[in-house]
Amino acid sequence: MNKLYVNLGENSYNISFHSDFGKLLGVLEEIGAPKKLMVVTDTNVEKLYAEEVISLLTDGDYDVGCYAFEAGEENKTPQTVLDICSACMEHKMDRKSMIIALGGGVVGDMAGFAAAIYMRGISFVQVPTTLLSQSDSSVGGKTGVDFAGAKNILGAFLQPKHVYINVSTIKTLPEREIVSGMGEVIKHGIIRDEKFFEFLNENYDLINALDTDTLIYMSNKNCSIKAQVVEADEKESGVRAHLNFGHTIGHAIESASNYTLTHGECVGLGMMAASFIAEQRGLITDTDLERIILLLENYDFETKVDITDYEAIINLMLSDKKTISGKIRFVLPVCLGKVEIFDDVTKDEIVSALEFISNDGGI
Ligand code: NAD
Ligand code: GLY
Numbered sequence: 001m002n003k004l005y006v007n008l009g010e011n012s013y014n015i016s017f018h019s020d021f022g023k024l025l026g027v028l029e030e031i032g033a034p035k036k037l038m039v040v041t042d043t044n045v046e047k048l049y050a051e052e053v054i055s056l057l058t059d060g061d062y063d064v065g066c067y068a069f070e071a072g073e074e075n076k077t078p079q080t081v082l083d084i085c086s087a088c089m090e091h092k093m094d095r096k097s098m099i100i101a102l103g104g105g106v107v108g109d110m111a112g113f114a115a116a117i118y119m120r121g122i123s124f125v126q127v128p129t130t131l132l133s134q135s136d137s138s139v140g141g142k143t144g145v146d147f148a149g150a151k152n153i154l155g156a157f158l159q160p161k162h163v164y165i166n167v168s169t170i171k172t173l174p175e176r177e178i179v180s181g182m183g184e185v186i187k188h189g190i191i192r193d194e195k196f197f198e199f200l201n202e203n204y205d206l207i208n209a210l211d212t213d214t215l216i217y218m219s220n221k222n223c224s225i226k227a228q229v230v231e232a233d234e235k236e237s238g239v240r241a242h243l244n245f246g247h248t249i250g251h252a253i254e255s256a257s258n259y260t261l262t263h264g265e266c267v268g269l270g271m272m273a274a275s276f277i278a279e280q281r282g283l284i285t286d287t288d289l290e291r292i293i294l295l296l297e298n299y300d301f302e303t304k305v306d307i308t309d310y311e312a313i314i315n316l317m318l319s320d321k322k323t324i325s326g327k328i329r330f331v332l333p334v335c336l337g338k339v340e341i342f343d344d345v346t347k348d349e350i351v352s353a354l355e356f357i358s359n360d361g362g363i
Contacts, residue, residue, distance in 0.1 A: 131181020
C-alpha cells in the first residue's frame with residue numbers, strides 16, 4: 001500500500017493513498033476499528049459516495065449509521081456538531097465507537113470536533129474527498145467550527161486514527177474547488193520544498209488533467225511536507241505556524257468577501273501579498289516573486305481582487321485568532337522553500353501589499 005507514517009508518539013497514524021475505496025475495509029481492520037461506526041458527511045458527498053462506502057462497510061459486518069448535514073461553510077456551526085452528536089447517541093455509539101469523516105474540510109473539521117467531545121472523545125478516521133482536505137485539513141488533527149462570525153474559533157486537537165485518501169474522488173469536484181485545493185499544495189512547496197514547487201510547475205498538464213498516478217504522487221509528497229511540520233510542532237507553539245503562510249491576509253479577504261471567495265482562492269491572494277512584502281523587504285528576489293505569481297496564475301488563481309476598504313481588512317486581521325497581543329503575525333518567504341515568522345510588518349507594508357493584489361490600486 002502507498003502510505004506515509006505520521007510520527008506523533010501515541011497519536012501516530014498512517015495516511016494511505018488510493019485510486020478507489022477498495023482498501024478501506026483492510027485499513028479499518030489494520031487499525032482495529034470497532035464494529036459500530038458513524039459515517040458523517042454532507043448532502044453533496046452523500047449523493048456521490050455515501051452509498052458505496054456504507055455498503056462496503058456493511059458488507060464488512062460493521063454496524064453503520066450515517067449523518068449528512070447540509071453542505072456549505074455556513075453550516076459549519078456548533079449546532080451541526082450537536083446534531084452529529086445526537087445522531088451518534090441515536091446510533092447508540094459508545095466510547096469505543098468510531099466516526100468516519102467522509103467529505104471535504106467542513107465535514108472533517110466538524111466530524112473531528114464531534115469525535116473530540118462525544119463521551120469526552122472517541123476515535124475517528126478521515127476520508128477526505130476534496131483536494132483541499134486531501135492536501136491540508138485531514139492531516140494534523142485540527143478540528144472545529146465557526147462561531148459568532150469567527151472562523152474555526154471553537155475547536156480541539158484530535159489526530160485521526162488514519163487518513164484514507166482516494167484521489168479519484170476529486171474528479172467529481174467543481175473546477176473552482178480544484179483551484180482552491182491547489183492553493184494549499186503550492187503553499188507547501190513554497191514553505192518547505194523548492195523541488196516540489198518545480199514539480200508542480202513542470203507537471204501542470206498531468207495535474208490539470210487529474211491523472212491518477214500523478215495525483216497520488218503529488219498527494220503523497222504534499223502530505224509528507226504537512227506531516228513533517230505537524231511532527232515538529234503538533235499543537236502549533238512554533239513552526240506549525242509556517243502553515244499559515246498566505247492565511248493572514250487570505251483569511252481577512254475570505255471574511256470580507258462574505259465567503260463568496262473560497263478559502264483556497266483567498267490563500268492564493270494572501271500568498272501573493274505576503275510574497276510581495278518579502279520581496280519589498282529584500283528577503284526574496286523579484287525573480288522568486290515572479291515565479292510564485294506565475295505558478296499561481298498557471299493554476300488559474302486570480303491575481304487581483306476588489307478591495308475597497310483596506311482599513312476593514314486590517315481590522316479583520318487584528319481580530320484573527322493568529323494575532324497575538326495585538327500583533328499581526330506574518331509568515332514570509334526568505335527564499336523558495338523556506339519561510340520565517342515576522343511580527344514587525346508595518347501598516348504601510350500591509351497597505352502596499354493590498355494595493356499589489358487590488359484591482360483598485362489605492363485606498
Ligand atoms: P467543503 O468541505 O465545504 O467542500 C467544498 C464543496 O465540495 C462542498 O460543497 C462539498 O459538498 C463539495 N464536495 C466535497 N467533496 C466532493 C467531491 N468529491 N465531489 C464533488 N463535490 C464535493 O470545503 P473544503 O474546501 O474541502 O474545506 C474547507 C474547510 O476546511 C474550511 O472550513 C476550512 O476552515 C477548513 N480547513 C481546515 C484545516 C484544518 O487543518 N483542519 C485546514 C484548512 C482548511
Ligand atoms: N492548516 C493549518 C494547520 O493545519 O496548521
